Amino acid sequence: MLQFYYTVPEEEQSADGEEPSRTTLSRRRLTQLAGGGAVAGLAGCIGLTNGGEDGVVRVASRNTISSVDPLDSGTILQRIGLTECLTRVDFDAELAPSLAESWGVGDDDVTWRFTLRDDVTFHDGSHLDAEAAIPSLERAFTSAQLADVPFERVDATGEYELEIETSEPFAPLPAYAAMRETALLSPDSFDGDAVDTPYATGPFQFDELVPEEEISLTRFDDYHGITPEIDGAVYDSIPDNQTRVLAVENGDAEMGRVLPVSAIDNLEDRDDIQVDVYEIPRMRCAQFNTRFAPFDDKRVRQAATHAIDRESIADDLLGGIVDTAVGPYPDFVEWEAEGLEPYEHDPERARSLLAEAGWEATGDGVRTRNGEALEIRIITYPNRPALPDIATVLQDQLGDVGFDVDVEVVEVSAIHERASEMADIVIWSANVYGWPADPDRLHYVYHSEDGGLHHGYENERVDELLEEGRRAVGDQERRKEIYDEVQQITIEEVPITYLTYYEMIVAETTALEGYEQHPTEYGFHLENVDLDR
Numbered sequence: 001m002l003q004f005y006y007t008v009p010e011e012e013q014s015a016d017g018e019e020p021s022r023t024t025l026s027r028r029r030l031t032q033l034a035g036g037g038a039v040a041g042l043a044g045c046i047g048l049t050n051g052g053e054d055g056v057v058r059v060a061s062r063n064t065i066s067s068v069d070p071l072d073s074g075t076i077l078q079r080i081g082l083t084e085c086l087t088r089v090d091f092d093a094e095l096a097p098s099l100a101e102s103w104g105v106g107d108d109d110v111t112w113r114f115t116l117r118d119d120v121t122f123h124d125g126s127h128l129d130a131e132a133a134i135p136s137l138e139r140a141f142t143s144a145q146l147a148d149v150p151f152e153r154v155d156a157t158g159e160y161e162l163e164i165e166t167s168e169p170f171a172p173l174p175a176y177a178a179m180r181e182t183a184l185l186s187p188d189s190f191d192g193d194a195v196d197t198p199y200a201t202g203p204f205q206f207d208e209l210v211p212e213e214e215i216s217l218t219r220f221d222d223y224h225g226i227t228p229e230i231d232g233a234v235y236d237s238i239p240d241n242q243t244r245v246l247a248v249e250n251g252d253a254e255m256g257r258v259l260p261v262s263a264i265d266n267l268e269d270r271d272d273i274q275v276d277v278y279e280i281p282r283m284r285c286a287q288f289n290t291r292f293a294p295f296d297d298k299r300v301r302q303a304a305t306h307a308i309d310r311e312s313i314a315d316d317l318l319g320g321i322v323d324t325a326v327g328p329y330p331d332f333v334e335w336e337a338e339g340l341e342p343y344e345h346d347p348e349r350a351r352s353l354l355a356e357a358g359w360e361a362t363g364d365g366v367r368t369r370n371g372e373a374l375e376i377r378i379i380t381y382p383n384r385p386a387l388p389d390i391a392t393v394l395q396d397q398l399g400d401v402g403f404d405v406d407v408e409v410v411e412v413s414a415i416h417e418r419a420s421e422m423a424d425i426v427i428w429s430a431n432v433y434g435w436p437a438d439p440d441r442l443h444y445v446y447h448s449e450d451g452g453l454h455h456g457y458e459n460e461r462v463d464e465l466l467e468e469g470r471r472a473v474g475d476q477e478r479r480k481e482i483y484d485e486v487q488q489i490t491i492e493e494v495p496i497t498y499l500t501y502y503e504m505i506v507a508e509t510t511a512l513e514g515y516e517q518h519p520t521e522y523g524f525h526l527e528n529v530d531l532d533r
Helices: 070-079 130-141 241-249 261-267 298-307 310-317 347-356 387-399 412-422 441-446 460-471 476-493
Strands: 005-007 022-024 056-061 087-089 095-097 100-105 111-116 151-158 161-166 204-210 214-219 232-237 273-288 375-380 404-409 425-431 496-509
Touching (some): 070 130, 261 273, 261 496, 298 387, 310 387, 375 412, 387 425, 441 476
Parallel strands (some): 056 232, 375 425
Antiparallel strands (some): 087 095, 151 161, 214 232, 273 425
């Protein structure tokens, strides 16, 4: 069976906030799928055991898991249902209660109070109260991973009352309390500062880890929420796109995630497999290295942006199953700025801007300035489907207006080291919402000193706005104005040009019943599924 879905805007979502609304896409949007044809057969067995027959759901996805420490592999531990945090992201992509049932901030704007649930049991049988939560929170908020949080202290002010103080006002603190690193573990989980056995609070408890390969969990019958129907869950780390497809085809996994568009044709005729396509608040983008020529000139960045045909990328390369992007947020995220003007595909405008910047046309098609050719390098990585293909498309589109473009594909582990110095454009995929569920994520995207991307962009006004957004505790209206202005400035100055939003392609065997895709990938919620055995 083949079904295509997109996540609908907030005003069209279900009122209860617990299940994502889904709308079937027209088959007319699914022509010309990238790559075409069937997935090539792979020789041999990938070494997985069948899960469904023994009541265990196996999920094949791209991330590797190296440890049971939320500071190291927290994304997988949270998604597979082992760990939980004080807060969470719900099915409306909004912040919601989790292990804390409520929270608020004092008049000083730095003292946050969280009220915990009183019915939560850790996987080692011990009870969650405020004192038991402190070791996990102190460890998380003093870690390098959460260095942005101006954490001062955490104390128990009652049996189920926690107080977290920051050294300065920090409006997104409740959203950071949903971050995977802040998962609450029983104090007996730790051997010194290391996690020995992860006694968490989720619907599944730890069974076994094979580093870099898989983690297996079993049902936790004393879970405070919905007790799973299935006996357990296994996350299989399979970085290769096509091998994940094969895992589902062969019945070695009940679910395959982050599949390539080219897999759809091969799966659509299978009666025992369903393919779902969802839009998530992740984006594909091209980051311009603003540190050096030619992209230290805004006009050249704008020219390159006008040279890019996003519609072609979305429709011809990605099969029409995802929307073109204007800014960092798709329209179902409330922080999307209104009135952003897209850069239209306009090669003539691109050529005019390049000429204005001093890059003159030549007979061989490559522009020059003062005898220097307009040569650039695009760098990307293969771990996310379609990124290398997008780089090749941009090579042609930029070449059409006078750039001489080389493309290099490297492993994601190397791209961080090389991107800032070795590349003029980095083709990248990144979450812009959900990690955390707050517009403070734009601090990571654009701040000149604290940012984590590779463009090297510096704008004093943008820095001031991002810092003010963190201080505006309790004033969501002002924060909306701040982040709207950040988006307006950065779209005009274009250190990043957004290409498309992101489609999550998930294949499930029809034996798996009740699965719903979370709009931000916060969790798989396998406690809600069952197997037709």
